[in-house]
Amino acid sequence: MKTALFFIFILLYYYDGYCQGKIYNFNSFSVKIENNTLQEFDNNNKVILDKKFNDPSDYTADLDGDGVNEYLVVDITKQVHGNFFTLYIFNTIDSFYVADSIPSGYLEPYQAASEEAGGTIIVTGNPKFDSLNTDTSESFIPINCWKYENGEVFLVNDEVYNVFISENDTLLDIIDSYYSENSDDCTSTNKIKAAIAAAYANYLSAGDKILAAQFLKKYYHCTDTETFKQNINKLLKGTL
Numbered sequence: 001m002k003t004a005l006f007f008i009f010i011l012l013y014y015y016d017g018y019c020q021g022k023i024y025n026f027n028s029f030s031v032k033i034e035n036n037t038l039q040e041f042d043n044n045n046k047v048i049l050d051k052k053f054n055d056p057s058d059y060t061a062d063l064d065g066d067g068v069n070e071y072l073v074v075d076i077t078k079q080v081h082g083n084f085f086t087l088y089i090f091n092t093i094d095s096f097y098v099a100d101s102i103p104s105g106y107l108e109p110y111q112a113a114s115e116e117a118g119g120t121i122i123v124t125g126n127p128k129f130d131s132l133n134t135d136t137s138e139s140f141i142p143i144n145c146w147k148y149e150n151g152e153v154f155l156v157n158d159e160v161y162n163v164f165i166s167e168n169d170t171l172l173d174i175i176d177s178y179y180s181e182n183s184d185d186c187t188s189t190n191k192i193k194a195a196i197a198a199a200y201a202n203y204l205s206a207g208d209k210i211l212a213a214q215f216l217k218k219y220y221h222c223t224d225t226e227t228f229k230q231n232i233n234k235l236l237k238g239t240l
Contacts, residue, residue, distance in 0.1 A: 011234050011237060012190060016193065021033070021034055022058070024058070024060055024071060026071075026081075026092045026096070027045060027094075027184075028042070028094070029042055029043070029048070029096055031058075031071060031090075031096065032058075033053070033056050033058050033073070035054065035067070036053050036054065036056060036074065036204055037050055037051065037052055038050070038051040038052075038053065038056070038058075039063065040096050044196075048181070049096065053075045054075055054076060054077050054078075055075065055076040055078075055188070056073045056074065056075045056076075057073070057074045057076075058072065058073045058074075059072055060072065060092075061111055061120070062120070063089070063111070063148035064110060064119070064120075064149050064150075065119050065120065068092060068093055068208070069092065070089055070090060070091065070092055070099070070148065071089075071090040071092050071096070072087065072088065072089055072090070073087070073088040073090070074086070074087055074088075074108065074109060075088065078163065079106075079130075080110070080141045081106060081130070081134075081139045082106045083106065083108075083131045084103075084104075084105060084106060084127075084130075085104040085105065085106070085107065085108050085109060085124075085125070086101055086102065086103050086104060087101065087102045087104055087109040087122070087124060088100075088101045088143055089101070089148060089153065090101075091151055093234070099148075099151050099153070100152065100153040100171050101154070102122070102124050102144075102146065102153065103124075103127045104124035104125045104127065105123065105124075105126060105127030105129065105130045105141045106127075106133065106138075106139035106140075106141055107123055107125025107127035107141055107143065109122060109123060109124040109125075109129065110122075110123050111123070112163055114145075114160050114162070116160045116161060116162065117147055117156050117159050117160050119147070120147075120148075121145050121146060121147055121160060122145070122146040122147070122148065122153070123145055123146075123163060124143065124144050124146065125141040125142070125143060125144070126141055126142045126143060126144050126201070126236075128235045128236075128238060129141040129142055129194070129197060129198060129201065129235055132193060132194040132197050133194045134194070136223040139194065140174075140195040140197075140198040141194075141198050142167075142172065142197070142198040142199075142201035142202045142205065143163070143164065143167050143202060143205070144157060144205070145157050145159075145160050145163060145164075147159075156202055157205045157209060159208075160206075161206045161207070161208070163208035164202040164203070164208075165202075165206065167202055168199045168202050168203065171195050171199040171202070172199065174192075174195055175192055175195050175196060175199065175219055176207070178191075178192045178195075179192075179219070184221055185221050186221050186222040188221065189220055189221045189222050190222065196199065196216075196219055196220060196237075197228075197232055199215060199219075200212055200215060200216055200220075200229075200232055201215060201236055203215060203231050204232070204233070204236060205236065209216050216228075216229070227228070
């Protein structure tokens with residue numbers, strides 16, 4: 001189901017660096033993170049901004065294809081079920097400020113090139129689903145896809161498809177592996193429910209209701225299927 005022609009995951013290709021202490025130079029200022037503090041310096045090396053983070057990593061990427069890199073910080077907060085990620089996007093044209101921030105839950109955000117969306121998209125987790133994770137060994141949440149243009153971030157879930165299917169390829173491998181080692185019953189379903197919910201939500205976000213229904217019929221072995229479906233829809237809409 002993967003279609004590499006339409007999108008590829010962008011990891012180190014887009015990154016100028018991913019370590020604390022690296023200095024990033026822009027036209028009228030420079031920035032760096034030292035001891036979990038982001039500092040902005042003017043051309044006279046005077047500190048004009050201090051911003052504290054918990055456990056940050058920084059890099060640059062041209063999110064909107066205008067030839068100018070944005071500055072990005074991925075901050076980590078330790079939670080019961082793992083690392084909670086938040087992505088901060090900073091404007092670097094003329095002035096330096098936070099254009100937007102995106103909570104990503106237990107999924108580390110990344111960039112992908114998408115022909116469907118006409119450029120680079122930002123992929124994050126959907127933190128509304130964090131509450132479904134009850135096993136501290138591994139966490140599962142569906143994704144959201146974003147675009148950055150004109151200094152603003154907006155959802156493009158309805159414009160992309162392949163990234164959701166690719167995410168589900170991984171989730172299906174995990175779910176299949178779990179069921180192969182355990183019984184196909186409601187007890188097993190409840191133990192892997194967060195992964196099932198993430199995959200089902202990804203199909204819905206991709207706009208593929210047929211695959212979503214087929215998936216649930218195959219993998220959800222409890223009798224409360226309708227309630228489960230309603231809860232997933234409410235989480236996607238932010239009403240639960």
